[in-house]
Amino acid sequence: MREIRRIVIVGGGTAGWMTAAALALRLLGKDGEARWSLQLIESDEIGIVGVGEATIPPIRNFNAFIGLDEDEFLRETGGSFKLGIEFVDWGERGERYMHAFGDVGRPLDALPFHQHWLRLGAPGSLADYSLNNQAALAGRFMRPRPEMAGSPLAGIAYAFHFDASRYAALLRRHAEAAGVQRTEGRIARVERDDGSGHIRRLVLQGGQVVDGDFFIDCSGLHALLIDKALGVPFEDWSHWLPCDRAWAVPTASCGPLLPFTRATAQESGWQWRIPLQHRTGNGHVFASAFVDEATARETLLSQLEGEALAEPRIIRFRTGRRREAWVGNCVAIGLSSGFLEPLESTSIHLIQSAILRLIELLPDTEFASANAAEYNRQFAAEMESVRDFIILHYKLTRRGDSPFWRHCRDMAVPESLWARMDLFAAAGHLDRRGQELFSEPSWLQVFVGQGLRPRGHHPLAELSARPRAQAFVDDVRTVVRRCVEVMPSHADFIAAHCAAP
Known part of the structure; x- marks a missing residue:
């Protein structure tokens, strides 16, 4: 058995630095020697999707796993605590309920x-x-x-709200202190082995070459390796989850600092409210087949509870997953592997579970097909289970006051x-x-x-x-x-x- 020694992570942000921090804990500095190298490639020119994150309780286990002190983490990220998600106007207008963590x-x-x-x-x-x-x-x-x-x-049972960019910066400091090497640059070309089809090296703009044994695609919706280089098909779930856009904007804090996320149904989607210590995160998730971007933007701005601190920015996405997240010597983690809208705050958990699954099934240079097959089986089961839970919120509506909600109410599941x-x-x-x-x-x-x-x-x-x-x-x-x-x-x-x- 020959160990993989050179692991290359493509992309930073939450997914990339969570992966780097967790792998560094397991692989770097064991037995007094650095037997592995961990290199993360990212470009400051490329933004990240993170807009202020709401999470679910397993995030506490991950933070403890990589050695983050909880109070330090909350201070560094402007975080607050989360006991659940309140849903407003989802069943019928005027109704509200909470999906609270813990027992009933x-x-x-x-x-x-x-x-x-x-x-x-x-x-x-x-x-x-x-x-x-x-x-x-x-x-x-x-x-x-x-x-x-x-x-x-x-x-x-509790989770957190926090600033995603600050979380990524905190993870980066921990990962680099543990020996992860960061390389600034954008990927110009991916070179593959003619026989196996495995990725062998990345060529950056400017000509720098990065060789590796195993590659982790954390490049977000760009999916530079799993899609652009390897061409793994995408399974589209938009017929069940039609929302494909989101406007996001931070506002000044106002009112009491509440320990829950709020999701308020709108005419053609829904609006989130995520309270942090230093600001409030807001966004409008909507279906472009039912409302145009300009109208959705105005809907968001007209219902903000505090002063907007920036111009709203648009995020375009497609709901679904890759047919396979692990192919050859490449695994996709985070948005590169698939996207499920943020209704139940599962994005970071799906990153976390993918990382722990990879550690459990970490391959050697033979890249046994059984490892990838089991990873992909678990990945598919998890994504489909979370998908069904999110679809449930739309399907169970009794609203018929807009084409969007009539579509959701009447759709097959x-x-x-x-x-x-x-x-x-x-x-x-x-x-x-x-x-x-x-x-x-x-x-x-x-x-x-x-x-x-x-x-x-x-x-x-x-x-x-x-x-x-x-x-x-x-x-x-x-x-x-x-x-x-x-x-x-x-x-x-x-x-x-x-x-x-």
């Missing part, structure tokens, strides 16, 4: 909480039984208290999603498949939040006496309320622990 209620008699809640006639709102939901709406936050076993406060919807509609059953990203509480909150109420419930819920079940459900709601009352405000927590300079 707690099990009773080996059945999920929501089965007892359904059996009792779904009293109140499902949000009443979620600590994250109630804390978010109250503007409160605290880190988990694991010593409080049995309390919802022991396992608070993948069979894999239809089966989940049918299963839940019958008796509230939730089907989590393997190690997929979104857990049962996530699917539950979107199903219920957008108006899909099951026709029945699990028959075993009837075995618990109704007064006992009612007392149990009431107790969960009371405990959640009391827990929220002891939490400090989100702004106060940040001021005490991780305020940006």
